[in-house]
Amino acid sequence: MSDTAPEIMWAGQYITAKREGRWEYVSRSRGIRAAVIIAVDEDPEHGPCLILVDQYRVPLGKRCLELPAGLVGDHDDVAGEQACSAAIRELEEETGYRADRMVDLGDFYSSPGMVSESFSLFRAEGLIRIHDGGGVEGEDIIVHRVPLSGLAGYVADRRSEGMAMDVKLLVALGAGMIAG
Numbered sequence: 630m631s632d633t634a635p636e637i638m639w640a641g642q643y644i645t646a647k648r649e650g651r652w653e654y655v656s657r658s659r660g661i662r663a664a665v666i667i668a669v670d671e672d673p674e675h676g677p678c679l680i681l682v683d684q685y686r687v688p689l690g691k692r693c694l695e696l697p698a699g700l701v702g703d704h705d706d707v708a709g710e711q712a713c714s715a716a717i718r719e720l721e722e723e724t725g726y727r728a729d730r731m732v733d734l735g736d737f738y739s740s741p742g743m744v745s746e747s748f749s750l751f752r753a754e755g756l757i758r759i760h761d762g763g764g765v766e767g768e769d770i771i772v773h774r775v776p777l778s779g780l781a782g783y784v785a786d787r788r789s790e791g792m793a794m795d796v797k798l799l800v801a802l803g804a805g806m807i808a809g
Contacts, residue, residue: 643700656745657700663748664716665698665797667734668726670756675776679801680724682762684770686793693793694773694784696801697723698748712749720753724772725762729755739796750800 635647645658657663668680686693699719702710710718713731721727734750764770775783781802788794 654743654745662701662712663698663746664701664712664719665696665748665750666716666720666753667696667801668720668724668753668756670726670774672774672776677777678774679777679780680726681773681775682723682770683773683792684768689793691791691793693795694787694798695795696797713751716751723762723764723770725758725760726756727759728753
């Protein structure tokens with residue numbers, strides 16, 4: 630551990646590049662965090678379905694298949710919000726599903742050698758579809774309902790088509806957090 634405060638090399642509205650000793654890394658600005666949601670909806674014909682989203686990601690230059698997620702307290706109208714509240718809000722905005730409750734599955738770090746960003750993982754329960762989803766203006770989010778029984782094949786098919794995969798999909802593919 631370093632005894633010195635990190636040097637801010639560059640700061641933007643959402644990210645900050647820092648140097649601490651020989652390490653260079655990126656953090657979220659203003660202490661912003663993320664909330665990620667595992668949402669499973671019951672389909673009478675196909676059984677349990679995982680709700681996924683895809684959207685174009687500028688750093689990747691292509692669309693990316695992801696668990697629904699969003700930033701916590703990233704705008705003035707939601708400053709100071711709790712991660713659970715952000716998870717409920719983001720799930721509804723992105724997917725059109727409203728959750729009755731969110732189960733906190735803990736905090737995780739996506740790429741700790743390069744970014745200090747963490748996210749809180751939630752499992753949504755008591756889902757009700759209230760609209761089509763798609764995110765807020767300019768997000769162009771596509772919602773996917775994927776039967777759990779075919780999830781691995783669905784992900785493999787999207788990868789073979791050239792779609793990027795968010796690493797957090799590994800949680801849905803194998804950690805057993807979906808069923809509770």
